[in-house]
Amino acid sequence: MMLDNTKGKTMALHDRIKQRREEKGLAAIELAQRAEISKGYLSEIESGRASRPSGDVLFRIATVLGTTVADLLEREVRPASRAVHPMLRALATEEELPDEDVQMLAQIRFRGDQPETKEDWRYLYESIRRSIGRRP
């Protein structure tokens, strides 16, 4: 997919890093040590004074924070996941379907068509689950 880092961004990178750190309850010095960067550099990153860190540094920060570089950069890496039929999305919300199952169903097409009603999506999903359940 074309890499567009400006579309739909709600938060700057430095704010996101700081937010994630605070969500994890990490002191800045601890994040800096575990990411093997200086506290001063981390302070510059979180205040937005540093230019964008390298991929290696971002990765180390993301790893300590238990997330991915894509999350820190708010990169949309699964554009096809947007294309979920509204009735499937309604079923997913109602039944609290796992995201992976929703994405799997969203890819299914029969001669180019997909189910049009929530009940038809439910039938398809149950059929797949039952047929998988019958395997030895």
Added chain:
Amino acid sequence: MPARYWGSREAASIRKATGLSDPITGMQRLADQLLDEGGWDQPPAPPAILASFQGVHEVRLATMQSAGRLVYRDSHLVIEINEEHSLGKRNFTADHEVSHTLLPTYAGQSIDDLETGMFLKGSEEELLCDIGAAALLLPPRWLRPHAVVGGPSISTLLDVASVFESSLEAAARQLTHLDCWPAAFICWEEGFRKDERVAKGQMMMSGFERFGGPRPKWRICRAYSTRSFHHFIPNNKSAEDTSLVAACCEGDRFTWGFEDFDLGNGPLKMYCENYYAPYRKGDTVRRRVISVLVAVPPQGNQPTVPSPTQMEIL
């Protein structure tokens, strides 16, 4: 040469996303953009970091039959790689999985790749992901200086595989795509002509036992040639038992010199360097010779004799 026909959703989505009519070039462009995002200026670009840029939480080794897979573990997308494979193969597979996430059609689904690096034309998605992996692991912009300075030689091949942390054949394929010089890398393995292959357990005709069965010869099983190497390389063509190709399995594992190669139009004298590089696949060790063929030998005295390398596990 007529352009290849692409019929898959994946190919169409790359064309649409990149504005390029050739999905191969489009895939390479997507790979380049990911490398640019990471800001590296020299190899290797670590697959785990590339994966993190694509929302993958971890690249981990696992006990598995497949080469690699994209799966969810504890609701996080991870890449799992066959722990038994060599570093170069593992890197290629990890980049192959990352390439799946580069496709505009990727929607977070799990993927299991029994094999990678086959560049099979039968599956466009897998072919495009192999091309993406090659572009991520051996980017032309970093590879070209090595090729230009090193020239077509076994030393260049081994140097590239080491610096880029790739397998020998992945390096050979990418080097030839650059077309910096007219040359070919040929992989020889022992095998039979099609009409010599016998069924397992087939008995010899009575009275003919003393003649023995057909003996395997060194045969071309894979070849990578530059566009400027204007010779067709026929698959399964054999090398003579007295050839430099066969000789490099004995002793020093490296031979070089001029040799007559019959590529289908009569003997052609070419300069070659041959390196014995067996590899393990599953439980089987396969004997393999990798040759580089050029019409004109590189300048200078005798070639650098390469140091032995660890056996690849593919």
